[in-house]
Amino acid sequence: MLFAHDTEVSLVAAAALINTSGSEELLPDPAALDAFLAPWTWTGKRTHDEEEVSAVRALRPKLRQVWGAGEDEAVDLVNAMLRESPALPQLVKHDGWDYHMHATTPDADLHVRMQVEFAMAMLDVIRMKELDRLRFCAADDCNDVVIDLSKNRSRRFCENGCGNRTNAAAYRARKADALARSARPRTPSKAAASRAEDE
Helix, strand or coil: CCCCHHHHHHHHHHHHHHCCCCCCCCCCCHHHHHHHHHHHCCCCCCCCCHHHHHHHHHHHHHHHCCCCCCHHHHHHHHHHHHHHCCCCCEEEEECCEEEEEECCCCCCCHHHHHHHHHHHHHHHHHHCCCHHHEEECCCCCCCCEEECCCCCCCCCCCCCCHHHHHHHHHHHHHHHHHHHHHHCCCCCCHHHHHHHHHC
């Protein structure tokens, strides 16, 4: 594990949140937000209303700015997030998780807790000089973000099947190229032409 477990979960959750925006809105209502949050076991106050959904959606572009930012810019962005939402780091244990850090009180608004958890996770990323693990999907037709937690830094694609689509397209292109080459009329080599003349 590269980072502490709660840091990695915060980073992956932030990437997943950012990737809910795009050509189709994946957080259109409170029910969609509830479904998105379920795997992440967010604790604390929830209002389950449109205002909460709007605040979480408004957080996405702010988090996205950190992807692709240089170190100094990322530091400025993270520090601004922490100043806006006063952090109160504390160790907690819940829902089968051993002690881990929460950076706000449980009564803070959801979007505030999400912002601060991400900012606290980014402290580790920046201090460990690992900003290059925050990437954009390598597929030409995708704008999703990627957090690469692999040991060999090999993750290039998002979670939406872009890697499979890109690999399948490359395979089809290679097959089409091979078929096109095999369909071309062969021109005899100089040696073969010379032998034919001798006969």
